[in-house]
Amino acid sequence: MAVPETGPVLLVGCGNMAGSMLRGWLAAGLDPAQVTAVEPNAASVPAGVTHLSMLPPDGASPAIVMLGVKPQKLDEVAPALAPLLAPETILLSILAGTELGSLRARFPAPRAIVRVMPNMPAAIGRGVLALHADGLEPAGRELVAAMMGALGLVEWIGDERLFDAVTALSGSGPAFLFRFIDALGKAGAALGLPADQAARMALATVGGAAALAEASDADPGTLAERVASPGGSTRKGLDVLDRTLDTLLEDTLVAAERRNAELAAETR
Ligand SMILES: NC(=O)C1=CN([C@@H]2O[C@H](COP(=O)(O)OP(=O)(O)OC[C@H]3O[C@@H](n4cnc5c(N)ncnc54)[C@H](O)[C@@H]3O)[C@@H](O)[C@H]2O)C=CC1
């Protein structure tokens, strides 16, 4: 999906996540000349994008500003950023935990503040972008949804209290899956396969299974049953996996969700 006409975009922080989104937008056609990134580490700012190492003392207000720093850095950037925001500005925040009310208290001017919970595959247009906004009028909503749609699947979250859960599921989710890929390869190597071959096969198996699940009308549970031939070997493996997988993933998400709630409290 092509990126819509946005007007000038300012990124405050351009590290792993905001940088991934920027790469996704540039690949979808965003003109780098429209983008300024305020980022202490110049090396993480793509070519063609205007780089600043700190926020300017004044200047024209950008149409879109995206906060991409760690939540712990919010109060480092807020005093210099707030005066640059105009009533026409849309402020996007990808900060885990940090609530709209906490952002609004620091940034009174923008017409709308939108919480965005992206994930890293946004860099290749395969991200998940959860959105929550208060008071964003239909044209602004359409613009933000189209911007995020260029990076992957867009899901509006009506109840902000669910944002910590969303962050645990799709924001952190790629890390959990990268671990799964690693563990699958290592388990293959433990059975005697060469480690590099097992790693390649694990990655291709997970990629292929996810692509098939996306292309298929059947749900993942049904697809698992199709792999597990009656009386075959997959059933024996599933019997082991099914004993712990659901609880393991619930515990994983609960731990991540809890930390997001702590970050919310720390930035309140
Ligand atoms: N890494 C991920 O997969 C995801 C991260 N997030 C959120 O994205 C935000 C950034 O996280 P990461 O990209 O992982 O961290 P990161 O450390 O890679 O990026 C943060 C960037 O902010 C820059 N920075 C530090 N102080 C600054 C300042 N005063 N002004 C401007 N830039 C400054 C740093 O140099 C760094 O490049 C966090 O709030 C996190 O909750 C959300 C979803 C997924």
Ligand SMILES: O=C(O)[C@@H]1CCC=N1
């Ligand atoms: O770990 C973190 O805090 C961020 C939020 C979701 C992914 N990374």
